Every structure is written in C-alpha cells, then in structure tokens.
Amino acid sequence: xxxxxxxxxxxxxxxxxxxxxxxxxSVGLSVVLIDAGSQPGGQYWRHPDEQQVGxxxxxxxxxWTTFTTMRSALxxxxxxxxxxxxxxxxxxxxxxxxxxxxRRTLRLTNSYTAGPEQHIARRPTEVxxxxxxxxxxxxxxxxxxxGWDLPGVxxxxxxxxxxxxxxxxxxxxxxxxxxxxxxxxxAVGLAEAGAEVVSICEAGAIRNWLPHVAAAAxxxxxxxxxxxxxxxxxxxxxxxxxxxxxRAIHGETSVEAVTTCKVDSSGTPIAGTERRYEVDVVGxxxxxxxxxxxPVMVGAQTRRDVDGSLVAVVDDQQRSGIPGVYIAGExxxxxxxxxxxxxxxxxxxxAAADSGRPISPRDVSRLQHKIKRFxxxxxxxxxxxxxxxxWTGWLEPETVVCRCEEVNYGDLCTAxxxxxxxxxxxxxxxxxxxxxxxxGRVCGYAIAGIAASLCGxxxxxxxxxxxxxxxxxxxxxxxxxxALNNEIHL
Amino acid sequence: MNNNDERxxxxxxxxxxxxxxxxxxxxxxxxxxxxxxxxxxxxxxxxLFCGIGVCYDCLLTVDGQVNQRACVVPATSGAKIETGGRxxxxxxxxxxxxxxxxxxxxxD
Ligand SMILES: Cc1cc2nc3c(=O)[nH]c(=O)nc-3n(C[C@H](O)[C@H](O)[C@H](O)COP(=O)(O)OP(=O)(O)OC[C@H]3O[C@@H](n4cnc5c(N)ncnc54)[C@H](O)[C@@H]3O)c2cc1C
Ligand code: FES
Numbered sequence: 001x002x003x004x005x006x007x008x009x010x011x012x013x014x015x016x017x018x019x020x021x022x023x024x025x026s027v028g029l030s031v032v033l034i035d036a037g038s039q040p041g042g043q044y045w046r047h048p049d050e051q052q053v054g055x056x057x058x059x060x061x062x063x064w065t066t067f068t069t070m071r072s073a074l075x076x077x078x079x080x081x082x083x084x085x086x087x088x089x090x091x092x093x094x095x096x097x098x099x100x101x102x103r104r105t106l107r108l109t110n111s112y113t114a115g116p117e118q119h120i121a122r123r124p125t126e127v128x129x130x131x132x133x134x135x136x137x138x139x140x141x142x143x144x145x146x147g148w149d150l151p152g153v154x155x156x157x158x159x160x161x162x163x164x165x166x167x168x169x170x171x172x173x174x175x176x177x178x179x180x181x182x183x184x185x186x187a188v189g190l191a192e193a194g195a196e197v198v199s200i201c202e203a204g205a206i207r208n209w210l211p212h213v214a215a216a217a218x219x220x221x222x223x224x225x226x227x228x229x230x231x232x233x234x235x236x237x238x239x240x241x242x243x244x245x246x247r248a249i250h251g252e253t254s255v256e257a258v259t260t261c262k263v264d265s266s267g268t269p270i271a272g273t274e275r276r277y278e279v280d281v282v283g284x285x286x287x288x289x290x291x292x293x294x295p296v297m298v299g300a301q302t303r304r305d306v307d308g309s310l311v312a313v314v315d316d317q318q319r320s321g322i323p324g325v326y327i328a329g330e331x332x333x334x335x336x337x338x339x340x341x342x343x344x345x346x347x348x349x350x351a352a353a354d355s356g357r358p359i360s361p362r363d364v365s366r367l368q369h370k371i372k373r374f375x376x377x378x379x380x381x382x383x384x385x386x387x388x389x390x391w392t393g394w395l396e397p398e399t400v401v402c403r404c405e406e407v408n409y410g411d412l413c414t415a416x417x418x419x420x421x422x423x424x425x426x427x428x429x430x431x432x433x434x435x436x437x438x439x440g441r442v443c444g445y446a447i448a449g450i451a452a453s454l455c456g457x458x459x460x461x462x463x464x465x466x467x468x469x470x471x472x473x474x475x476x477x478x479x480x481x482x483a484l485n486n487e488i489h490l
Numbered sequence: 491m492n493n494n495d496e497r498x499x500x501x502x503x504x505x506x507x508x509x510x511x512x513x514x515x516x517x518x519x520x521x522x523x524x525x526x527x528x529x530x531x532x533x534x535x536x537x538l539f540c541g542i543g544v545c546y547d548c549l550l551t552v553d554g555q556v557n558q559r560a561c562v563v564p565a566t567s568g569a570k571i572e573t574g575g576r577x578x579x580x581x582x583x584x585x586x587x588x589x590x591x592x593x594x595x596x597x598d
Binding site for chain 2: 049
C-alpha cells in the first residue's frame, strides 16, 4: 500500500494513454500511468514481450516510429521521476472524489497472478490523483451467429493479437468475416504468416465508400494503407466478397466449416446464395466498441455514436464534464490510433491548463484541427460499414448470445414475450445475459440490439448504457474487496 | 534462451513447449490445443475468443492460481497448467505442428 499522490493518473498505455502521459509529464505534471498490459503500446502497437525476445522487427506495424518516440519519452520521464509506470496493473475501482482534498483514490490489482516473476511482482494497491485521463481503448464488437461459441472461432482482433503479440497463427485455413477495413490487415497478416485465407466476407457493399471519398481523402495515409492491403490480398489470392456474411459455423468440438450467404442492403440473407467452406479458424469482427466502464463509473455522460456503439461524451478539449476527468482514444468514439494519439495529447494539455499551467493555445488548435480531420474519416468509415439493420434475423432460438451465462436467443425471446422485458436492462435482469465473467463486454452490444428489435424500435443509449455499467471494472479477489475496509459503499 | 528443454511447461502432466514471448494460450494453440475449459451449464468446450483478456473464455489454473486468462499470462519455463483434463486436441493439426517443430524428421 502506498500513499503516493500524483497530479494526474492516466489509465491505459495504448496510443491515447502513452500520448497523454508523456505530454502531461513534458509540461511538468507528475503522472502515474496504469495499464493492464505488460508493456506499452495497447492494441495497436502490440508486440511480443521484449523481456523475452528483445527488440523485434516491426514489419506490418504502421507508425512504429510514433510509438518508439513516445516510448523513449516515457523512459526519459520515468528516469527523471516524472512518470511512475505501472504495467500488468488493473484499475478496478475509482473511488468517489474526497471532498476534503478534491482527489480520487484508484484501486489497483495485478492483471494476473501466475507467470514470470517480473510480471507478477507486488504493485501498489492504491494511488491518489488530482486529475484523471481515461484512455481505456476498446475491443472487437461482436454479433452472435449460430456456432460462434465453437473453439476456433475468434474475434478478428484476437486473431491479430495472437499474431502480433505471440507470433502465433490461429489456424491453417481461415475465413474472416464481419464489416470494416480492419478485416483486411487480419486476413493479410494470417496469409503472410502462412495460413490459407479462403475468403473475407464483408457485410457491406464496396460502393458504400463512394459518397465518403472526400472525407477519406483528408487522411491520405489511409488511402495508402488501403492500396498496400489490396496488393497483398492480390498476392495471396484472398477473395473479398462484399454483401456476404457467415450464416452458420459448423463443428463438433471445434470449427470444421462455415456456411456463408449473400445479403441484401438491410442484411437479410438471400436464399440460394449459400456456400460452404472447410476452415479451422474463423475471425469475426464488426468494428470495435469502446470500453466504457471507467467513464460510466465516474459518472461521465454517454451517447450513441454514428456506428451505434456507446461512447463517452467529451467537449472539444477532451473534458468529460466531470471536474478533473478527461477521456481520450477509442472511448470517445472509435477512430483509430492516430486520432487516439492526438486526443491523448490534447487531454493532457487541457488538464494542465485547467490546473493552472501555461500551455500553448496554438498546440491546442493544431490538435483540434487534426482530430476533426480524423473524426471525419472515422465517420465516413462507420457510415460505409454499418452493422446490418436486419442482423437479428440471422439468429436461431438456440444460438448462444451470452457466452458466459449461456443465454440463447430463444431465452431472450421468451423473456420478452412472457415476462414483458422491453428494454436491455430488463432483459438482463430477467434472462441474465451479461451477468457472467465478462460482464457483458462481449454480448452487450448485441443484447441492446436484440432488445430493440424484439420491440420493433432502434436501440437506445439507455439499452447500451445498461450493458456498459459495471460496479467493478474487473473481477477481483475477495481480499482486494476486503481491503476496502468498508470505506466506501458500492 | 537457446536451450529447447528450458522452454517447456507442464499441461495436465504432459510437456507443453512454447516460444519466447508467447502467452500460455498461444502455446496451447500452437500445440493444436483449441479448448481447455468446459462451460458450467452445457459443458461446451471453450478456448481463446477475444485474445486480449476481455471475454474470460480462456480461463485455466496456472501454478495453483485459479481463473487465470491464458491469453494474457506469458508462458514461462516450468509453469504448471491445469485444465481439469478438459483439453481437446485437434489431432490432424497436432501432426502438422509436430512436423513443423521437427523438420529434420521429414527429410526421409
Ligand atoms: C484486439 C484488437 C486488435 C487491434 N488491432 C489493430 C490493428 O492491428 N490495426 C489497427 O489499426 N487498429 C487495431 N485495433 C484498433 C486499435 O485498438 C485502436 O485504433 C487504438 O489502439 C486505440 O488506442 P487507445 O489508446 O484508445 O486504446 P488501446 O490501444 O486499446 O489501449 C487501451 C489500454 O488501456 C488498458 N486498460 C483499459 N482498461 C483498463 C483498466 N481498468 N485498468 C488498467 N488498464 C486498462 C488496456 O489494457 C489497453 O492497454 C485493434 C483493436 C483491438 C481491440
Ligand atoms: S481469450 Fe478472451 S479473455 Fe482470454
């Protein structure tokens, strides 16, 4: 237990958090940087454990020098005592502000308790901060499909994480499905690592892009990235099928095959277009969705973004509306790593200004301008790759929706019809989806969509928020809870 | 570390090799092991799903510590992994992995 007090606590050492922590330190603030991961980089710059493999080559990593520059700044600031970096550390509770000091105490625990010594060393169980920058990132957004709980079916980002973090290929014959530009690097990554990718199934239509080209042209590097992936797809002969979904996944104890089909513009399957592929790995991804338990825990406002996900509301300087709390990166709306970096820097500058440090207004407006451009691109991307409105029509009564509590679609329909569950919150109370280990992180978006479709309406912010609220940000040991000493009431 | 013998863990009593930098989940996948847990209600097999510590599908016991996420715990020499005997192996993949791991045997 330490009683260290810091000017700023930054949560997450991904693109947003690294940028925030290093920018805050550079204007003279003392920073504690807390991250559940073992080394800085977050999802985007995930790389093999350097304590095990040393510096690795980073072909396939875009903007790697942006990362190494920030990492050097992190190390310099750590040596100078400006940043205290706590890797392998999970923030599980943010106490309410203490009136006397206007500070917050952050409750911490080890991310995991087995494995190499250096990763499971005891860390402080609490730190206290004046200001808080939340950069918790997100995870793959999922839509359930018959058979998606078979081993061998993975989140597309998980397939990528396995490749980038562990240099491990998830299987030998793969199919990648869902929507969005992220399906391309996943498929190409697998092919470059020696797997056969039988197809990318994109639910959207390619021509969806055309109306948004102007926004895309504002970010030329994205166009270049796209061209590189197109060339690699041609090289590896990866077929790209638009308006195509995985209708069902087959297998006994692991994936053996999938059935795909064409869909119309609403996402309704077109009869007679089914195709079967034998595969041993399936990567599913419907874009990303932010990790919102920390913003919700501190009482930040949320809204439904253009892509339909719940995101945190911030002003044009990353203020959350809760005094002393700033939010940056995917949590404010999914927009990619470059936008996360710009938002992280801006959050740090704003926090510094709000605590009376001089900052350059020019830096602020430059960052705001950048963010606006990236946001425009993100909106274009989301609009071109929507979750098909008719997706709940793909579900069978026995399709598992909540993987943890094993709640299937039929259970949810019954809860609606017989017990009048008309919104996601009531569905959760009655049928218990989202009440297991993952606390609705995997199924929350789907539950909100199912609740809405059962009632014949659009999902609401409240449907989503009821799935995103978590009393604790992660499961913790009873001993951690006991250590709270009845200080606060959950 | 260049000694292969040091890069071994123990999974339910059987040796499980790993590459430096792999998570335990990655080492299991590499060995053709796609699931190591069964669900409480329906007894369905589970392995890696999200790959980043979010879904808790990949839980197992490591060095006596229960409920560890295989996708986040780094593999380490001598780690003792317990799945309660629920490992399901895809034997076809296993043969391929064995071949890949011992190229000298495929020269004949
Ligand atoms: C699995 C996955 C793979 C991806 N791969 C790519 C890719 O290859 N290319 C690409 O362009 N984009 C990829 N993305 C999208 C990418 O995540 C974002 O563009 C970018 O990383 C966002 O940066 P961020 O800083 O907002 O969040 P992240 O990079 O997600 O960083 C957030 C960090 O916060 C930590 N954290 C969250 N909550 C807590 C807590 N309570 N306590 C402690 N730490 C916490 C997380 O562990 C994480 O390290 C991927 C996303 C996912 C989910
Ligand atoms: S695979 Fe999801 S937590 Fe490990």
